Amino acid sequence: MLSPGHPEPARTGRPRSAAADEAILEACRASLVDLGWSKLTMGDVATRAGVAKTTLYRRWASKNELVVDAVAVLFDELELPDLGSLSADVHNVVLQFAALLDRPETRTALMAVVAESTRDDALRARIRDSIVDRQKRLVLLGRRRAQQRGELPVEPDEATAASTADLIFDVIAGAVVHRTLVSAEPVDEDWARRFTVLLLAGLGAAAAT
Amino acid sequence: MLSPGHPEPARTGRPRSAAADEAILEACRASLVDLGWSKLTMGDVATRAGVAKTTLYRRWASKNELVVDAVAVLFDELELPDLGSLSADVHNVVLQFAALLDRPETRTALMAVVAESTRDDALRARIRDSIVDRQKRLVLLGRRRAQQRGELPVEPDEATAASTADLIFDVIAGAVVHRTLVSAEPVDEDWARRFTVLLLAGLGAAAAT
DNA sequence: TCCTTACGCTACGACCCGTAGCGTAACTGT
DNA sequence: ACAGTTACGCTACGGGTCGTAGCGTAAGGA
Numbered sequence: 001m002l003s004p005g006h007p008e009p010a011r012t013g014r015p016r017s018a019a020a021d022e023a024i025l026e027a028c029r030a031s032l033v034d035l036g037w038s039k040l041t042m043g044d045v046a047t048r049a050g051v052a053k054t055t056l057y058r059r060w061a062s063k064n065e066l067v068v069d070a071v072a073v074l075f076d077e078l079e080l081p082d083l084g085s086l087s088a089d090v091h092n093v094v095l096q097f098a099a100l101l102d103r104p105e106t107r108t109a110l111m112a113v114v115a116e117s118t119r120d121d122a123l124r125a126r127i128r129d130s131i132v133d134r135q136k137r138l139v140l141l142g143r144r145r146a147q148q149r150g151e152l153p154v155e156p157d158e159a160t161a162a163s164t165a166d167l168i169f170d171v172i173a174g175a176v177v178h179r180t181l182v183s184a185e186p187v188d189e190d191w192a193r194r195f196t197v198l199l200l201a202g203l204g205a206a207a208a209t
Numbered sequence: 210m211l212s213p214g215h216p217e218p219a220r221t222g223r224p225r226s227a228a229a230d231e232a233i234l235e236a237c238r239a240s241l242v243d244l245g246w247s248k249l250t251m252g253d254v255a256t257r258a259g260v261a262k263t264t265l266y267r268r269w270a271s272k273n274e275l276v277v278d279a280v281a282v283l284f285d286e287l288e289l290p291d292l293g294s295l296s297a298d299v300h301n302v303v304l305q306f307a308a309l310l311d312r313p314e315t316r317t318a319l320m321a322v323v324a325e326s327t328r329d330d331a332l333r334a335r336i337r338d339s340i341v342d343r344q345k346r347l348v349l350l351g352r353r354r355a356q357q358r359g360e361l362p363v364e365p366d367e368a369t370a371a372s373t374a375d376l377i378f379d380v381i382a383g384a385v386v387h388r389t390l391v392s393a394e395p396v397d398e399d400w401a402r403r404f405t406v407l408l409l410a411g412l413g414a415a416a417a418t
Numbered sequence: 419t420c421c422t423t424a425c426g427c428t429a430c431g432a433c434c435c436g437t438a439g440c441g442t443a444a445c446t447g448t
Numbered sequence: 449a450c451a452g453t454t455a456c457g458c459t460a461c462g463g464g465t466c467g468t469a470g471c472g473t474a475a476g477g478a
Contacts, residue, residue, distance in 0.1 A: 013423025014475040020425085036328040041465060052426045057467065108327045114390055115320035118313075119245040124393060132391060166392065167403055171380060174387030179379040181323055182341060184333055194376055194415060201414025202407035222454025223444040229456085250434060261457045266436065 016059075023049040024056060028070035032105040037067075037112040064116050064123050071109045072130035074100060080138045086146040091196045093138055094176055098187030101180045111181055139169045153207050164206065171199065225268075232258040233265060237279035241314040246276075246321040273325050273332050280318045281339035283309060289347045295355040300405045302347055303385055307396035310389045320390055348378045362416045373415065380408065 027048035031040050042063060046053040060066040078096055083089050101107050110131075117124040143165060146152040155161040175195060179187055236257035240249050251272060255262040269275040287305055292298050310316050319340075326333040352374060355361040364370040384404060388396055 012421070012477050014425080014477090016424065017475095037324055042467085043465070053466095054427085054468085055425065058424075104327075108324060111320050111324035111327070115246055115317060115324055117393075118317045118320070118390060127391075128393075163400075163403070166388075166394070167400070167407065170388040170392055171384045171404070171407065173391070174383030174385070175380045176383070178383030178386060179375075181327060182336075182382070183375065183379055184326075184337075185375070191372075191376070194372070195380070198376065198380065198408075198411035198415045200411075202409075202411035205410025206403060206407045221446050221452075223446095223456080225455065226444095251436085252434070262435095263437085263458085264456065267455075 020049070020051050020055060021059070024051060024059070024066075025070040025073070028066055029074075029105045032067070032070070032109055037108045040067075042066075064113055064120070065126060067109050068113050068123070068126050068130060071106055071113075072134075074103070074106055075131050075134045078135065078138060080141050082145060086142065086149070086151045087196055087200055089142045089145065090172070090199060091192050093142065094172065094187065094192045094195060095189075097135070097173065097176050098180060098192070101177065101187075107181060110177075135173060136165075136169050139172065140165055143168070152203065155207075167206075168199075168203070171202075229258070229260050229264060230268070233260060233268070233275075234279040234282070237275055238314045241276070241279070241318055246317050249276075251275075273322055273329070274335060276318050277322050277332070277335050277339060280315055280322075281343075283312070283315055284340050284343045287344065287347060289350050291354060295351065295358070295360045296405055296409055298351045298354065299381070299408060300401050302351065303381065303396065303401045303404060304398075306344070306382065306385050307389060307401070310386065310396075316390060319386075344382060345374075345378050348381065349374055352377070361412065364416075376415075377408075377412070380411075 028045050031045050042056050043053050046056050147154050237254050240254050252262050255265050356363050
């Protein structure tokens with residue numbers, strides 16, 4: 001949204017249609033599936049949503065921001081049930097994340113907005129808030145559980161604890177994304193198992209130093 | 210290039226200007242730096258290169274393919290000197306790859322063309338041939354050296370050997386790309402060291418299973 | 419009821435796309 | 449030297465998208 005109005009957006013006048021919001025985001029996802037990123041146009045999204053093109057521009061300043069919002073909700077599907085061991089939790093989240101990247105609307109949109117964000121700090125912040133942080137939560141949660149089980153040591157230093165979490169996050173998410181989108185090969189049960197073995201052994205060694 | 214002419218391209222007539230080729234690719238990289246991916250236009254590249262716009266279309270069918278070729282040569286800079294240990298080799302290649310992704314023309318172009326390739330098989334093949342395989346060579350070389358040093362076991366099965374190499378490649382490249390472009394934090398000496406420790410320990414464990 | 423804001427619609431200039439057509443330049447084989 | 453072939457620069461064009469402005473109307477709040 002365009003500056004969602006910090007405390008009090010606007011009390012008077014006709015309120016914005018929440019139904020239109022959802023219709024636009026849904027139409028944007030559908031358009032991504034059919035047309036992909038480069039051929040997606042604001043006019044097409046407006047037509048699919050049954051709203052005027054001007055309504056889109058009243059809410060989103062650019063195609064980039066619209067697509068980020070449209071795709072962000074999909075990352076809410078990610079969950080991390082307690083499967084009893086760090087190994088099982090990692091294995092599970094890898095497969096979940098891979099399944100998300102198998103969807104055409106996410107696989108084409110995610111890399112495109114990341115590419116744009118290299119030149120647009122505001123867009124990068126939006127991606128961080130609505131997509132990246134939602135994934136990172138899972139890493140932090142899984143790590144906390146593993147520490148409670150005694151599978152991972154509790155780091156005394158706060159700073160190194162944070163950078164370790166960042167490292168784990170980049171390794172997991174990076175490997176799955178690279179496997180799926182660059183190497184273009186499937187993240188199947190076997191790959192997830194091998195990756196999990198590699199990561200867990202690495203974590204044990206990283207903790208020792 | 211557009212179908213580089215398999216054995217004998219064309220013997221007669223005026224030959225294509227090799228100088229124009231290089232001028233176009235150079236202009237494309239410069240335009241990427243100044244404008245980024247989304248605002249880059251074929252007309253702008255042509256103007257910078259001092260050629261007509263039609264000349265671009267005679268050689269590249271689309272902006273995507275032009276950018277892939279323009280960026281591909283940068284990946285030739287990657288080298289893997291024998292530093293005496295697998296640890297040192299991994300550490301070195303991580304920093305090299307990160308330095309490459311620090312350049313504005315690569316960081317914006319790489320993700321953009323990968324995003325487009327999710328809907329274009331021909332583009333994906335081009336990326337694989339001119340970019341991905343050039344990186345993967347380094348992984349295979351480093352692995353071979355480590356096996357000769359006795360740091361890594363020689364896998365008996367050819368198929369598992371290949372999939373192990375793929376796994377390593379996706380972990381290394383994926384983590385560096387994700388750290389640089391998604392998390393948007395620097396791959397410095399300390400990060401490279403921690404990552405190397407994690408990976409090497411993981412490789413040892415993965416080999417044991 | 420008045421005020422304020424959102425909405426749909428139309429129209430618009432600006433820009434980029436990708437191609438066609440033409441005359442000219444460069445190189446090859448006879 | 450000459451004809452044949454291909455590349456190049458240039459201009460022009462229809463088609464599409466962009467993002468905005470202006471208008472009349474719809475929907476809520478004081």
